[in-house]
Amino acid sequence: MARLRVDFAGPHVSVQDAGRPGRMRFGVPGSGPLDRRAFTAANLALGNPAGAAGVEVSMGGLRLTCLEGELGYAVAGGGFILEHLGKRGAWSVATLRAGETLAIRPGPWGSWCCLAFAGRLQAPEWLGAQATHALSGLGGGRLAAGQVWQVDDARPVLPRAIPCPVAARPRHDIRVTLGPQTRFFAPETVETLLTAPWKVTEAWDRMGMRLAGPRIAPEAALDMASEPILRGSVQVAGDGVPSVLLADHQTTGGYPKIATVLDCELEALVQLRPRDPLRFHAVTPEAAVQIARAQAARDARYFKALEQETPRC
Amino acid sequence: MRLFPLCTPVAEHGLLIEFGERIDAAIHARVLALDAALAANPFQGFHEAIPAYASLMIRFDPRLTDHAAVAAHARGLIDRPFSTPEGTPREVLVCYEDAPDLPAVAQAVGLSPEAVIAAHLAGDYRVFMYGFAPGYAYLAGVPQALQMPRKPAAVRGVPAGAVLIAGPQCLVSTLTMPTGWWVIGRSPTRILTGEADRPFLFDVGDRVRFRRIAEGAWPG
Incomplete structure (x- = not known):
């Protein structure tokens, strides 16, 4: 058993696991980590199941002190900086021992970082998952200074690096399919979505990220009956400002969705930072499926290699 | 003129099936009927269905199926005679x-x-x-x-x-x-x-x- 004290936690630092898929019909989004690939990588690097509970760290950063025990950990996602017995980059595995402190803070790139533990993090479950749902706070919960978290069956691990795949990087060119509610927008407005230089703003959280750029207001009056929303929906409010909805999104809503970011591109999108530029590129649904399959195959190879490199305990 | 039911692909993993545009009991009954039919007849790669007022979103695994196959499956279910679930x-x-x-x-x-x-x-x-x-x-x-x-x-x-x-x-x-x-x-x-x-x-x-x-x- 190991115990960790939170010395500092920035906003939006929360417990996550594989999430709670399949309950959108009850108003419950999937939640889980924003960078699912990095989260899986951190867990696999420790020999954990891919969806074991860990901590998602925002650009606000996190500092933990180990009060008791010896706890192996893995950090993956973004170009974050770790301070623990010296300074090094994320994408690494090490062991935190009683009296030692681990700090995770933003580095040269990326917005989200995942911390996995060699052991079982004790955190509340909601609907069978420890992932935190930001709006309600249900699930494992947010981290805050002064808390003490317990990790059962904690074990030490040998230090090593985790390979950082190319796909882990933020990307400024993001592929979408148009719709499903393009009918509320003039053709020129759809063209503007696809040609304008967009920027990430400071208005971001686990529910979504608002973008800055030209106004792309819907044409028709907004009397649309609420329609289902997916993670990746590009929703445009009445003021013409688009937002990309993320892991803790509402499940239905009455604002039209001009486009939808490919699910397999969301990791590349969420690692962008405020003021970073981005552009949207429309692809056909058939192309979207091909892109997703190719990415899934690359991820599967990466995960398999990670598992093979992970020492058995 | 939009002809319902209408199937619209959403990203690589979604298909939105619209039965109309209004909040209306008869339109909603068709959403419920397809929702129930899908639950009874899921396809390979089916993840979940999300009912709304006038539409049903179907989420699927794009590694196992695609929009065209899911649309064909849904249309097959829509064409069957349906009875709206009574509701508890x-x-x-x-x-x-x-x-x-x-x-x-x-x-x-x-x-x-x-x-x-x-x-x-x-x-x-x-x-x-x-x-x-x-x-x-x-x-x-x-x-x-x-x-x-x-x-x-x-x-x-x-x-x-x-x-x-x-x-x-x-x-x-x-x-x-x-x-x-x-x-x-x-x-x-x-x-x-x-x-x-x-x-x-x-x-x-x-x-x-x-x-x-x-x-x-x-x-x-």
Whole structure:
């Protein structure tokens, strides 16, 4: 058993696991980590199941002190900086021992970082998952200074690096399919979505990220009956400002969705930072499926290699 | 002219099937029928279906299937003769005392507060969809005489368990939230039940009646 004290936690630092898929019909989004690939990588690097509970760290950063025990950990996602017995980059595995402190803070790139533990993090479950749902706070919960978290069956691990795949990087060119509610927008407005230089703003959280750029207001009056929303929906409010909805999104809503970011591109999108530029590129649904399959195959190879490199305990 | 049902691909893993554009019982019945047919006849790679007022979103695994195959499967189910699921009757308790907007609603619709209460209790509600937040079940069926546009600005900090109305819709909130809907009562009935085997009180399509309780009858 190991115990960790939170010395500092920035906003939006929360417990996550594989999430709670399949309950959108009850108003419950999937939640889980924003960078699912990095989260899986951190867990696999420790020999954990891919969806074991860990901590998602925002650009606000996190500092933990180990009060008791010896706890192996893995950090993956973004170009974050770790301070623990010296300074090094994320994408690494090490062991935190009683009296030692681990700090995770933003580095040269990326917005989200995942911390996995060699052991079982004790955190509340909601609907069978420890992932935190930001709006309600249900699930494992947010981290805050002064808390003490317990990790059962904690074990030490040998230090090593985790390979950082190319796909882990933020990307400024993001592929979408148009719709499903393009009918509320003039053709020129759809063209503007696809040609304008967009920027990430400071208005971001686990529910979504608002973008800055030209106004792309819907044409028709907004009397649309609420329609289902997916993670990746590009929703445009009445003021013409688009937002990309993320892991803790509402499940239905009455604002039209001009486009939808490919699910397999969301990791590349969420690692962008405020003021970073981005552009949207429309692809056909058939192309979207091909892109997703190719990415899934690359991820599967990466995960398999990670598992093979992970020492058995 | 949009011809329904309409299948629209969404990213690599979604297909939106629209049966219309309005909040309408007959359109919603078709959403429910396809939802039930899919649950009984899932396809390889089916993840989940999300019903809304006039549409059903189908999520699938793009490694195992694609939009065209899912659309063909759905159209096959839509073309079958369907019966709308009956919906289980549910009861929700409501206390109309200490309801901040009841006097304003009464004044706006030209009824006494007691007549507003009677009209609300007389409504035959149906769960049309969930949305906004976990357990926020949108109940259609507010009687015409009580239909009010939402407030121009949201009121902050409305506590969980508020019984809210706006237009033809009613809902019982599950979280403390800002809302622009009218608070006409409070309910001790929990939509998020906390029970592992049945965490949500309603399924989409269930029928709901409200039963009045006095302030003193509040459980606990």
